Amino acid sequence: MRCGVGLMTGAAAAAIELPFAVLAGAALLPVAAWPAGRRAVLRPVLVCARRLAELERARLRIWLGVRVPPPHEDLRALRYVAGRWALGLLGGVVMLSAAIGLGYGLFWLYGWILLDGIRDPGSIALSSFGGFFLLFLAVQGIFGVAGLEGQWARQCFGPRHQEELERRIAELSASRAAVVDAVHDERRRIERDLHDGVQQRLVALGMLLGRARRSQDAARRDRLLGQAHEESRRALDELREVAWRIYPxxxxxxxxxxxxxxxxxxxxxxxxxxxxxxxxxxxxxxxxxxxxxxxxxxxxxxxxxxxxxxxxxxxxxxxxxxxxxxxxxxxxxxxxxxxxxxxxxxxxxxxxxxxxxxxxxxxxxxxxxxxxx
Structure with a gap:
């Protein structure tokens, strides 16, 4: 249903786009070899083309579910409008075929009044069959024209192949730089964790062992060794924590x-x-x-x-x-x-x-x- 409404509104838009394309071509043809005159004529033509293109983008988004970016250049909008009227007329023909097929398919409901169905039931059955077959083809045509509408819009409004490659190269360059920065940040974090944690623990452990080695009091030496043992355990726990944060x-x-x-x-x-x-x-x-x-x-x-x-x-x-x-x-x-x-x-x-x-x-x-x- 939504595609059908989208094609009908597209056919109505084609009734505006076709005269616009003809008038724009007729206005540009006499000044094609005159740069100043061509620019003067192109300015209002491009403004109208962009407005029509914006209306078409809204129609595609609402009724056909096609989302395309706005045109980067007004010439792209003019190209889209100049070529889209043919798809609009095609969509109108498809919708007219669907209406005719539906009318003939339901002919058995009212055909007996027009043709005296009691005497000629075969004509009514044949007309209904042909109508439903035409309706089936028209429904397929609706989806086909909707797909063509999306392709034409993406081709006109989407980035060119070279622009897409340039964008991708820029993204890859930024990603590579980000990876390098992330590696440097990770190294700085590891250095900070080792300096503020494990290194301080090891320094304290060395000091405790040195004091225990120089002590002449056995009780004090045992107490210092106990503190050194506890400090070594904490250093080991912090070292495991750093290793875990680097990669588990x-x-x-x-x-x-x-x-x-x-x-x-x-x-x-x-x-x-x-x-x-x-x-x-x-x-x-x-x-x-x-x-x-x-x-x-x-x-x-x-x-x-x-x-x-x-x-x-x-x-x-x-x-x-x-x-x-x-x-x-x-x-x-x-x-x-x-x-x-x-x-x-x-x-x-x-x-x-x-x-x-x-x-x-x-x-x-x-x-x-x-x-x-």
Missing amino acids: TTLDEAGLRAALETVAERASVPVRVEYHLTEEPERAVATVAYFVVCEAVTNAVKHAAPSRIIVAVGGAEEGMVHVAVQDDGCGGANASGSGLFGLARRVAALDGVLTVISPPGGPTVVSAELPCA
């Missing part, structure tokens, strides 16, 4: 689900993991998904003071992995902060998208869409 071995040994459950177990607040993937994602996708969850949970515990956190992992659609971390904390997370910004660059390196929704007062939702093969 559980991710390789047991998969993404087990790694996320380990994150939930290590968190200081209740974390519920809802895992809906039927197959293990690719290694790169699983790694990014893990770090999205790990960083989001760490930030929530550190800054939002939540009472619970929900981690959901599933397939939002074919070829995509959807990761979402929601907490009921105070909200107000800064998406441009170092942690979330680094996550955004990790996700962008896989052509994914990271979204942060965190109004003041919460809740905060950090979600990522990751493409996979």
